[in-house]
Amino acid sequence: MRTLIAFPCEGETLAATLDEADGSTGLLIVSGGNEIRSGAHRGMAMLAHRLAAAGIPVFRYDRRGVGDSTGENNGFLSAEPDLIAAAAAFRRSAPKVSRLVGFGNCDAASTLALFGRSAGIDRIIVANPWVVQPIDDLPPADAISARYRSALRDPATWRRALTGQVSFTKLLRGLKRVVTAKAEERALLATSVLTALDGWRDDAAIVLATGDATAIAFAARYRGGAKVKRFDTASHSFAGAENAAALHAAIVDGMAHE
Template identity: 30%
Template sequence: MSFSEWPVVFDCEGERLVGVITKPHEQTCKTGVLIVVGGPQYRAGSHRQFTLLARELAKFGVASLRFDYRGMGDSEGDKRSFTEINEDIRCAISEFFLQVPTLSAVTLWGLCDAASAALLYAKQDVRVSNLVLLNPWVHTEELASYTRLKHYYLTRFLSISFWRKLFSGGVRIHSSFQEFSSSLRRTFFPKSKSLLFDSSARSGNRSQVASNVGHTNFIEKMQVNLQQFRGNVLFILSGNDLVAAEFLTLKQKNLAWRKVLRRDNVDWHYVPDANHTFSSVAWRNEVALVTYEAVRKISFFNN
């Protein structure tokens, strides 16, 4: 299917944001995909990931808008955290509806901290019907240390090559021991409230949890927002990525997250060998296909 692309410049609290619309020809698009950009990226993405995703979706008959929020890429404004872009997302959705008037709903698509930003925003906007979240960012020192213990040190200790290097002098024992002990300390004696041992879930009072969530405690706020979101949610996770592994650790160890991730509107798709940004053609095409399938899906929560 052929498609058109055109740039857009739109206002967000007095500053100009830059984006690109990709729309299939001769197609009435009722739902579109807003590609939220995160990390040190801009609207093209690593290895042109977002550009290629938008064009692949257009071939399936789906319109999209990818944009730079304030302080990123070609957009105006000061640099800001992914926890501070709610208004940018709201303005981008409004511009998307203006540029493609046939839209009635939008899917938010995000990778890493953009996935977290999408989840922090979605429940407050009735125009958001679905979420597609790739390797969401839930990083804490404790989660990172536990994940490193499980996915890195355990693998190393069970590896024959590691012991060969150790006995041949190829491993720096002192520094390796310091790193290992540091991971143990951060895992079992965290400086802040633990996410691994269900400290917030034990209260059983979600409203109390929600009221106590500050702007820095984004992981709890993500969980609360996911509980309240009524649309479909698709998590796409890489098999060769520590960010995805940290999210799986949170899922396994935190009761509140386990409960919300069992909801009937939550689906999963794993790409076993993929790296963080799904950089191969095969991985990228797989992501585009499952995104399209998610966009087509209508949630019974919204019926």
């Protein structure tokens, strides 16, 4: 059964959805970016329904200022109180849950890495963790570099260049971004998230979409020992039936580890 829940967070009211089940291990889904709790293309709502049918209770919520929740949206780095309040509300609403696993994609993954311990979460499953703050409208430098290497090996790229189909302005901007990449490699966000992930030790699992710019930027920096599953897709949100099934399997596997 699916239940709508409201709970307090620092004077505001957050909205949540609980997909009920009898299992003692529950999944808390944290939304990334400004995404509402149903997820892109209702992906998180469908994932929750499928997991609950298999006996796993699932709790999803909108942080302050997003979706049905009140308050001001100040971004994921200010979302620690929201996560703590959501975990507490989950436990109150599903008293059979004795073990809590958090799942998040993109900056929601970073939220869990940074603040999950404060919320009493036992294990995290993080997809495409966000570790590079953009300094312009281009993708992270590691993603640009990877794409250039691939493109330059493709004869079609040179044919498009000769026929004027390649934007040299964009090319030069991208190359400049790669040249200056070293300046952002020591960015505070990357250091904070990677250090936080190291603190989870064996209590973290990582899921990466190998063609996604955010995942490429993370993979270029990550040297930790957490289990990493890679899927050959460029879909940041794991859209489509095949990607959704792969994500579901990765979450089920990640939850099974004590």
